[in-house]
Amino acid sequence: MSKLLELKNISKIYGELHALDNVSLTVDKGEWIAIMGPSGSGKSTMMNIIGCMDKATSGQVIFDGKDISKESRRKLTEFHRDKIGLVFQQFHLINYLNAVENVMVAQYYHSMPDEKEALEALERVGLKDRAKHLPSQLSGGEQQRVCIARAIINSPELILADEPTGNLDEANENIVLDIFHQLHREGTSLVVVTHDDEVGLEAQRIVRLEHGKITSDKKNDNFHE
Amino acid sequence: MFFRMVRGTFARQWKKMLMIAVTVALGASIATAMLNVMLDVGDKINEELKTYGSNITVIPQSEAVISKLYDVENNDVQTEYIEEEKIGELMTIFWANNITDFAPVNDTLAELNGTEVTLVGSWFDHHLEFKKKGTVYQRDTGLTNLRSWWDITEGEMLDEQKHSENCAMVGVQLAAEQNIRSGDTVTVECSGRTKQLEVVGIFESGDDEDNYIYTTLDCEQELSGCGDMMKKVEVSAITSPDDELAVKAARNPSLLSGDEYDLWYCTAYVSSICFQIQEAIPEASASAVRQIADSEGKILEKTQLLMTLITVLSLFGATLGISNLVTSGVMERSQELALLKAVGATNGEVTLLVLTEIMITSVIGAAAGYFLGFAFAQVIGQSVFSSAVEMSGMAAFIVIVLIIAVTLVGSIPAIRMLMRLRPSEVLHGGH
Numbered sequence: 001m002s003k004l005l006e007l008k009n010i011s012k013i014y015g016e017l018h019a020l021d022n023v024s025l026t027v028d029k030g031e032w033i034a035i036m037g038p039s040g041s042g043k044s045t046m047m048n049i050i051g052c053m054d055k056a057t058s059g060q061v062i063f064d065g066k067d068i069s070k071e072s073r074r075k076l077t078e079f080h081r082d083k084i085g086l087v088f089q090q091f092h093l094i095n096y097l098n099a100v101e102n103v104m105v106a107q108y109y110h111s112m113p114d115e116k117e118a119l120e121a122l123e124r125v126g127l128k129d130r131a132k133h134l135p136s137q138l139s140g141g142e143q144q145r146v147c148i149a150r151a152i153i154n155s156p157e158l159i160l161a162d163e164p165t166g167n168l169d170e171a172n173e174n175i176v177l178d179i180f181h182q183l184h185r186e187g188t189s190l191v192v193v194t195h196d197d198e199v200g201l202e203a204q205r206i207v208r209l210e211h212g213k214i215t216s217d218k219k220n221d222n223f224h225e
Numbered sequence: 226m227f228f229r230m231v232r233g234t235f236a237r238q239w240k241k242m243l244m245i246a247v248t249v250a251l252g253a254s255i256a257t258a259m260l261n262v263m264l265d266v267g268d269k270i271n272e273e274l275k276t277y278g279s280n281i282t283v284i285p286q287s288e289a290v291i292s293k294l295y296d297v298e299n300n301d302v303q304t305e306y307i308e309e310e311k312i313g314e315l316m317t318i319f320w321a322n323n324i325t326d327f328a329p330v331n332d333t334l335a336e337l338n339g340t341e342v343t344l345v346g347s348w349f350d351h352h353l354e355f356k357k358k359g360t361v362y363q364r365d366t367g368l369t370n371l372r373s374w375w376d377i378t379e380g381e382m383l384d385e386q387k388h389s390e391n392c393a394m395v396g397v398q399l400a401a402e403q404n405i406r407s408g409d410t411v412t413v414e415c416s417g418r419t420k421q422l423e424v425v426g427i428f429e430s431g432d433d434e435d436n437y438i439y440t441t442l443d444c445e446q447e448l449s450g451c452g453d454m455m456k457k458v459e460v461s462a463i464t465s466p467d468d469e470l471a472v473k474a475a476r477n478p479s480l481l482s483g484d485e486y487d488l489w490y491c492t493a494y495v496s497s498i499c500f501q502i503q504e505a506i507p508e509a510s511a512s513a514v515r516q517i518a519d520s521e522g523k524i525l526e527k528t529q530l531l532m533t534l535i536t537v538l539s540l541f542g543a544t545l546g547i548s549n550l551v552t553s554g555v556m557e558r559s560q561e562l563a564l565l566k567a568v569g570a571t572n573g574e575v576t577l578l579v580l581t582e583i584m585i586t587s588v589i590g591a592a593a594g595y596f597l598g599f600a601f602a603q604v605i606g607q608s609v610f611s612s613a614v615e616m617s618g619m620a621a622f623i624v625i626v627l628i629i630a631v632t633l634v635g636s637i638p639a640i641r642m643l644m645r646l647r648p649s650e651v652l653h654g655g656h
Contacts, residue, residue, distance in 0.1 A: 048649035053567065074571055081569025092564045092652055096233035101226070108226040109569035150568065 003062075004029040004157060004189050005050060010059035012045050012212075019045040020056070021212040029157070032180070032190040032223075034203035042212040043193045044162060050191060051160045052080035064157065081110050085151030089163035091143040093135040099146045100131040103153050110154040121149040125179055141172025148179055152188070159183060161192045165199050177202050227578065234582050238554060242586045245550045249590030250597060252543025253628050257598025259532040259539075260620035262605050266528055269610040279327075279371055279459035281499055283307065283511045306454030307509050309442075313355025314505035315460065316362035319490070320498045323463045326370045329455040331445045335415040335438070338403055343437045344413060346445020349383040368439070371459055372430070380407030380426030383439065390443045393422040396435035400427045413438065415448040460502070460511070464495040466525045471496055475513075540631050547635030551583055555639040562643060563651035572644050579643060580636060587632040595624055 005027040012020040020042045027033055037043050048054035049061060052068065055076075061069040068079055085106075093102045103118040122128045125145035135143055144164060151159055161180075165173040177199065180190055192203060200206050204223045208216040235242055262269075285305035307329075315327055328348045335344035348367030355362045369382055383394050393413075395405050405411060409424045422440055429435060446452060467475070471494040474481055478500060481489060489497050499511035555562065565575050599616060606614035 044649075051649075053647065053649040077566070077569060077571050086567055088652055090652075092560065092567070094230075094233070094561055094564065096237050097229065101229060104226055105230070105565070106568040109565065109574065113226045154569075 002029050003027070004031070004064060005191075006060075006062040007046075007049070008060040008062065010046075010049060010056045010061065012042070012049065012054070013057045018212045020049070022059070023209075023212070023214055024059075025207060025214065025217070027158070027189060027191060030184070030187045030189055031205065032184045032192070032203045033205040033207055034200040034220075035191060035193045035207050035209060036195060036197075036200045037209035037215075038195065041209040043195075043209055045212075046209065047160055047162050047191070047193050050158075051084055051086060052076040081106075081154065083157050085154065085156035085159045087144070087147050087151050087159060087161035087164045089166040091135070091140070091147045091167075093143055093146055093150075095135050098132050098134050099127060099138065099142075099149075102135070102146055103150045106150045106153050118149075118153060121153045122146070124152070124182075125149045126175070139172070141168050141175060144168060144172065144176055145179065148176065152183065156188070158189045158191060161190065163194055163196075164192060165194070165196060173199070227581075230578060231582050231585070234558075235585075238557075241550060241554050241557075242582070245547060245554075245583065245586045246590035246593070248543050248546035248550065249587045249628060249632065250594035252539050252546075252631060253591040253594025253624055254598035254601055255539035256536045256627055257595045257620060257624050258601035258605060259536040260623055261599060261602040261614050261617050263529050263532045264617045264620055265606070265614045266525060266532075269606070269612065269614075279461045280464065280495060280514050281460035281462055281502070281511055282514060283458040283460060283502060283506070283509045284456070286508050286510045306451060306456060307458065307506065309453040309455055311506050311509070312455065312458060313353060313357070313362060315458075315502060316353075316355055316364060317357055318498070318501040318505050320462065320493050320501060321362075323493050323498065325461045325463060326366050327458055327460040328367045328371050329442055330457045330459055331442060331449065331451070331455060332437075332457075333415055333445060333449040333451075335413050335448065337399075337411060337413055337438065340403070342399060344415060344445060344448065345434075345437050345439045346442040346449075347439060348442055349385050349388075351385050351442075371461055372428075374430070376429040378427045378429050380424065382428075383425050383441070385441060388425055389423070390441040391420060391422050392425045393438050393440040393444075394426045394428050395424050395439075396437045397427055397429040398435040399438065400424075411438075413440075413448065416450050418448050418450065420444060420448055458509075462495070462498050463493065464498060465493045467494060467496070470494075474500075536627075540627055544631045544635040547583075547587075547632060548638050551579075551636050551639040552642060555579065555642055559646055559651050563646050563648040566646065567648035567652055576640055576643055579639065580633075583632055583636055584629075587628055591624065591628040594628075595621065598624075 003026055007023060007025040010020050010023045011018065023046065035043050035046060045054070049056050056069060059069065060067055063079070063083065068076060071079065094105060097105065100115060100118045100122060103121050104113040104115065107113045107118060119128055119131055122131050125148050127142060127145050127149065130138060130142060135146070138146065165176055168176060180192070180202065184190055190203070192199065194200055201220060201222060203220055205217070205219050207214055285307055287305040309329070312327070312329065315321065315324055329346070331346040333344050334341055336342070350365055350369045351367045352365050353363060367385070378397055383392055393411065399405070405424055405427070407424055407426055410421050411424060413420050413422055422444070446454070470485060470489055474489045474494065475496040478486065478489065495513040499513060502511035503509060562575055602614040606612055
């Protein structure tokens, strides 16, 4: 399997704090990995660097063979919107836009908004019939599914999910994980940041972080499609 | 999608947008009022100053030379005159419509009941006709308006279309000294000629004229024996305030370049009107009454400075208001704006969205402010100058430019904050 993402000796330093300390990590194309660790271990920092939303203090980020660690913020934004889809713990939907419009926002800043395609993305997450509902009219699970539809609308190579089930009940957690499995089967790479063991165990590979260092990086033998 | 998001902001943040619109409207209204008044105030002040008499004096060329050489204002032994028939030329010059009134002023020494007095002959609502190249120019003119400040204490103002030529008006001091009342007949002697004049009114001028007798020009010419000649003509004209070009031209019009000359000639500067009068009556010398012209310039300068300061202060206030409102709006929306960046919007695209929202709000506020300001300008016009202020296209253009500038400058702190907004900090938090 070819490499999609490669972090080489990445450090992120905030004053005295080493949020990431000389971390190296590889994600293959189509791979699903879980990044786990306690609060303050550097999970979100790693996600921000992978998602091109932050720059490392030192080290290299190589995405699809291209070193993006020295790119300008504008270039990183362009790179990020073409290659990466983001899923947030708090969903972050625009509350005055309905579900389909929230999906179309990502299309608008990527290329051209297309309601038909946006509806198809909602259909993939089982929400086509709720397309015209505002976020306030949707449950937490439904909002997270809209967030996933928004993340996949531009066919990214990598889905980055930050605690995607953190605010969901068990039933909705299972729905979201089923969608992740479906995306994985379709060949999409997934990096899921979580501190929930059950969610972590759904991934092919589990990377554990502590105090900004990778303490373990193991294949999940129990992984099943 | 873009306008759907803009609409969404208006629906959700309508109170904030309304506050921005009101702030812009207030700034725009004051700027509109001040600019409209400022652009119209030249004519208004000019009209006001016209009530203080003439602003141009026309005298024979040779008398002007003597006056300049010996620095005297009144030459008691005047020997040169302007022919009465030439005065109609004033109605033919390029700026004829700006000449509101003109009248000859022939003063001579006469005897009244054994006392030497100044007798002045002039026109009072005189009907003047002048033919030139087949065109007949006519108008009623005279001292009636040129001495609008006279207080008629007894009787009425002399009117040539109503009274005979042997009528007179007597200054209040002379009337008191000689015990003259309106309706009396007085005997005036000059150069061995005597005339009986009927006093139709007593006037108070507040200056030396209170000791004068005013009569018709024909009467004075008969008494002094100067024929159809005029010593001096007072002209009241609506002029544009002097600027650098006018000052340069006043020194010597031949120093102007071709374009400058055309601009000067076609602008109603007092100097260009004087120049044109001299062109029309070559044997005459026309000069500005500097007190009037200078007062006009100084009043205008100070009024415009005051209005400029008020405009600048109001726009500065609007800028601060906009700055606070837009910045707090961006802070409230930081999560939404960070999300747009997270889904791929560049700084420029998010800035464009926010600026579009603010600009639409500003345009609405500016439109309301413009009409409010124009109404305010009318209030100023009516209360200060007793006349309406004209709507100026130039003022509208300047207000638009100023409001765009104020909105953009007021938005700078918010835009800077927007640029620094990091999705990683706003959406995730923590490390």
